[in-house]
Amino acid sequence: MKTVRMSIIGFGAVGQGVARVLIDKKEYLEAVGLDFRVVAIADSRTAAIDKNGVDLTAILYRKQTEGIVGPEKVTGLEIIKEIDHELVIETTPTDIVTGGAGLENMLMAFKHGRDVVTSNKGPLAMKYAELMEAADEGDSRFRFEATVGGAMPVLNLAKDALAGNTITNVEGIFNGTCNYILSRMMEEHAPYDQMLAEAQELGFAETDPTYDVEGIDTACKMVILANCIFGMNATHEDVTVTGITKITPEALLLAQNDGYVIKLIGEVNDSMINVGPKLVPVDHPLAVGGSLNVASLQTDLSGPVTVTGRGAGSIETASAILSDMISIYRE
């Protein structure tokens, strides 16, 4: 049995999802020889620390009832700096202006030779090259499948299952909020505002939906693909972005009459990164409905390989983090 001491830095929906998944999958992980021991958890205000492993169930309960994880007044950054552990799960909120706490946390982890698995797009969309260099210097493993498609594997599909292939293009739907709104506008012939309101009511869209509906979230994901798969050193400011707020039910109806749907498509290859609404034939693999995500990878040997899955959700995103954790430490 290999014991991996780890911290969870950021304890919102995704961080809590990771804790839940670790509780649920304890037996499974032991069967593959892995004992992930959470020695510290930090939210934005407090922390829980125990070098023998914190009580995940108790902390989840405390977070839900009291809104905090623990008694300690210690920051995530201090935990990463001072507590002995091998793996940092970085799940603080995405900040695409400065990279936010996430960037500092990751750099500190690499400085101390710790591995990092993250769902936090901000630092990767802002400072990819700097992060890779720091990870290299710390001899740290760095995985971020969860940043691109939630439970829909894209990076690990490209790197592992399609190893040996050269990926020449990636396009797809990488934002479930936009897909939900467009799918519902089409079904109901209803205007954008009405379906945005419905999405907000059902929890598919944030109170301030700008980040999703203006295509910024998709742009960040395309930047991560551009850097990771195509070896660019791009930031989200290099992306041409158009959102979905100007799409009308009339446009959708015209498309439908010609056998098309309109989707917010992100596309990236070695010479461009683009995000905008596109016409997609209704029987095309990219024409998936509801809030699903889809990615189509064009490869030199295998032709096109398309994968569809849930792009968001607490447990789904935690599942991508868990896959990365297993892939790092499994013998």
Add this chain to the structure above:
Amino acid sequence: MKTVRMSIIGFGAVGQGVARVLIDKKEYLEAVGLDFRVVAIADSRTAAIDKNGVDLTAILYRKQTEGIVGPEKVTGLEIIKEIDHELVIETTPTDIVTGGAGLENMLMAFKHGRDVVTSNKGPLAMKYAELMEAADEGDSRFRFEATVGGAMPVLNLAKDALAGNTITNVEGIFNGTCNYILSRMMEEHAPYDQMLAEAQELGFAETDPTYDVEGIDTACKMVILANCIFGMNATHEDVTVTGITKITPEALLLAQNDGYVIKLIGEVNDSMINVGPKLVPVDHPLAVGGSLNVASLQTDLSGPVTVTGRGAGSIETASAILSDMISIYRE
């Protein structure tokens, strides 16, 4: 640079595809630190052997012009037994009655501690447990992504990219010949015989199409999934199979009028293995057209994850073999 000495046993479309891919990907492989050195190639009648590495281009040319690979009168089995090498690529034809030469080849490889990567379904659909035990005893690595979906990754998707998830059900289209015939019958409102003839003319169907159109090929693939993902010890005789030969254009039209397509669907979970035509809603992720394959994996954490790709083809199948090779030897 890690040198891996390997043999290619069976030099039909897939074996030749492997040779071509090794030539094309030499630089790529060197960049990831791998030098695959082919020390022997055998077809059903002859062999080429050189412990310093055979000339792949010359052998491909000889095979295409003279129909044989080389001067030696040595069988694949003798090569596996007597030539020093680490990896056997087993690409002899599938035989689902006895397991064929493939079964003997694989068992011999394991007896000598060699790793095996194969596209040959027969042995795996007949003698899964025996093969796993032999691989274990030989401390050999054994990979067979190419047996299930050609260039569509299923096994490695389940084991790597979705690691940590429990797969609860797999269903999909695993035979491109059947999908082509059904897609075309639907488009042309034409009878089965006519579209079979077209598929044969275009090379999408064999002269004797029984193995594909009666669902036997799909059944073998379901058995491999049942054994590999669900821990069964099934053979293709455990599968309830119905083929596509009795489907009429009228049935397809009735389905179409109700918003459905008819597809040959294989389905497997921990309590059943089934192959037969099914109604699929036209906007369902499994409703892919042409000769594409598709697999939908139901998972406990990630929900449904669906992957679409080319299920057959010389280079596509070789690409799945290459991914397995890289995943075994990459550091």
